[in-house]
Amino acid sequence: MDCDKCGDEAVMHAAYSGLHMCADHFCRSVESRTRRRVREDNLLPDDASPDDPETWLIGLSGGKDSVVLTQILHDTFAEDPRVELVALTIHEGIEGYRDESLSACLDLTDDLDLRHELVTYEEEFDLRMDDVAVEDPMDMAPCAYCGVFRRDLLSKYAAEYDADKLLTGHNLDDEAQTALMNFFEGDVEQMAKHFDASLGAFPGAADGDGDRDGTPTRVSTDGPFVPRAKPLRDVPEKEVALYAQLKDLPAHITECPHASEAYRGEIQQLLFDMEERHPGVRHSIMAGYEDLAAMAARAYRDGGGPEYGECERCGATTTRAVCRKCSLVEAVQTAD
Amino acid sequence: MVTVEVVGEETREIDPETLGTDPTYADLVRAVDYSPHEVSVLVDDQPVPEDRAVDADYVRVLRLIKGG
Numbered sequence: 001m002d003c004d005k006c007g008d009e010a011v012m013h014a015a016y017s018g019l020h021m022c023a024d025h026f027c028r029s030v031e032s033r034t035r036r037r038v039r040e041d042n043l044l045p046d047d048a049s050p051d052d053p054e055t056w057l058i059g060l061s062g063g064k065d066s067v068v069l070t071q072i073l074h075d076t077f078a079e080d081p082r083v084e085l086v087a088l089t090i091h092e093g094i095e096g097y098r099d100e101s102l103s104a105c106l107d108l109t110d111d112l113d114l115r116h117e118l119v120t121y122e123e124e125f126d127l128r129m130d131d132v133a134v135e136d137p138m139d140m141a142p143c144a145y146c147g148v149f150r151r152d153l154l155s156k157y158a159a160e161y162d163a164d165k166l167l168t169g170h171n172l173d174d175e176a177q178t179a180l181m182n183f184f185e186g187d188v189e190q191m192a193k194h195f196d197a198s199l200g201a202f203p204g205a206a207d208g209d210g211d212r213d214g215t216p217t218r219v220s221t222d223g224p225f226v227p228r229a230k231p232l233r234d235v236p237e238k239e240v241a242l243y244a245q246l247k248d249l250p251a252h253i254t255e256c257p258h259a260s261e262a263y264r265g266e267i268q269q270l271l272f273d274m275e276e277r278h279p280g281v282r283h284s285i286m287a288g289y290e291d292l293a294a295m296a297a298r299a300y301r302d303g304g305g306p307e308y309g310e311c312e313r314c315g316a317t318t319t320r321a322v323c324r325k326c327s328l329v330e331a332v333q334t335a336d
Numbered sequence: 337m338v339t340v341e342v343v344g345e346e347t348r349e350i351d352p353e354t355l356g357t358d359p360t361y362a363d364l365v366r367a368v369d370y371s372p373h374e375v376s377v378l379v380d381d382q383p384v385p386e387d388r389a390v391d392a393d394y395v396r397v398l399r400l401i402k403g404g
Contacts (some may be wrong), residue, residue: 001388013385063401158339171372238373242383242402245376253401272371 012242013278023246030243033234034072034111040215041229042202043165050081057163057226059154060087060109060116062101064244064251065169067108070233071249073167084115086161090153091120092146093128101162101252108250117161119153119278125329133258138328138336142258152316152325158226168198170230175199176282177267179289184267192300195293196220198228216294219301224308224317236282259274340368341373342397348357353392362386365397374400 003022010020021029048054049327058073060066070087076086077083089105091098102118109116122128133142158166182191200218218227232240244251274281310316311323318324341347348368355363361384362372372386378396 002386010385010388011383013387015387023383236373237400238376241398242376244396245383255401269371272373275373276371 003288011246012239016275016283017280026152027243027246030068030235030239031072031075032329034069034231035076037231037234038076040201041231042204042217043229043231044082045202046204053082053084054164055084055086055162057154057158057161057166058085058087059166059168060089060105061169062089062104062108062252063169064241064249064253065171065174065232067169067186067249067251068240068244069102069167069169070108070112070246071116073199073231074114078112083280086163087116088154088157088161089118090115090150091118091122092149093130093261094258097254097256100254102255104250104252111250116317117157119157121149124153125229125325127329127332129258132332135332135335137270137331141260143261145332148259148324148328149260155225157315163226166226166228168228168230169232169240170198171232171235171237171240172282172286173268173271175230175233176271176285177264179285180267180271181264183289187298188296191289191293192219196301197225197295198230199290199293200297202227202229219294219297233286234283236279337393337395338364340364340397341372341395342368342399344399355390359390360387361390361395364390364395368397370397370399374401
């Protein structure tokens with residue numbers, strides 16, 4: 001089968017667009033979708049300058065998604081004095097698994113000569129996920145603890161490094177799954193939060209309150225948190241993996257031994273089946289979801305979102321007296 | 337017969353004639369119980385489009401791994 005662009009041997013077929021592409025045209029397509037998302041989301045504001053550059057913190061786990069994101073952002077912005085990239089890896093204390101992916105992170109950041117920081121649950125919270133998964137004092141999936149701890153550290157270090165934005169490697173499949181989960185749970189307010197936290201475009205100086213080139217803008221940034229964005233969210237997971245493989249990137253490809261998001265797994269299977277029968281369904285889910293989530297954000301958050309205070313134990317930004325991370329750390333320590 | 341190695345898991349022998357007329361690599365992937373959207377298909381270590389007709393007798397199937 002031949003590439004529809006140049007006639008070379010095709011390495012992939014995107015059923016949703018009907019295109020066959022060779023390795024070269026496929027990789028260029030992934031890069032251009034990512035760069036278009038960076039532009040449409042207005043990640044780089046007009047007032048960024050070599051004297052006052054933007055700092056973007058990339059959550060780099062060493063898995064395929066964050067490795068591909070880091071590589072493409074580096075290729076795009078390494079020579080741009082308006083952007084400084086910093087990669088942050090979080091070691092959760094998962095024997096073997098995270099040690100190997102850390103080595104992928106080091107290979108990549110050494111190769112790209114990129115600033116790389118490492119923080120650990122052990123040093124930050126005096127716990128390791130291997131122990132949390134066994135003790136499980138709250139009777140939850142390990143991912144539920146780990147997600148709270150990880151988000152806490154990403155926010156903490158984004159603020160510490162004075163980052164303007166926090167970028168993560170979520171892909172199209174991740175976002176379509178989250179969208180469907182919010183629908184199925186009937187949680188419209190969560191859609192509003194999702195939109196303002198990471199989906200909406202950043203308003204530009206000339207945009208006022210309107211949309212930016214058809215992309216809805218965030219109603220209110222997520223309180224004092226460093227705003228997040230997901231430049232890979234137009235690229236299907238399978239294509240992110242193929243890009244990593246074709247570019248021979250040092251991505252770590254082992255499943256987390258504690259992975260247990262059963263509900264998300266059900267949604268993932270549902271989406272695989274739907275995409276088989278109706279190519280393009282993930283894209284259309286996200287197109288509709290973003291519009292609906294933007295409307296929900298205007299309805300729920302026009303007043304500026306919830307009131308935030310400081311956690312009385314760690315000082316982190318929270319809507320509670322004691323933040324969720326401190327509650328979970330206490331539960332784990334008490335169970336010891 | 338086509339040998340299908342699901343990397344890190346199992347290896348199975350599939351008779352393409354059981355997959356209908358002109359079976360594709362997507363048909364082969366479904367025959368080993370995966371969706372074409374959760375794997376890459378490699379022939380001679382090169383990725384191939386899943387809608388290509390099966391033309392190899394040894395195929396490697398790489399599962400997608402969730403997570404960052």
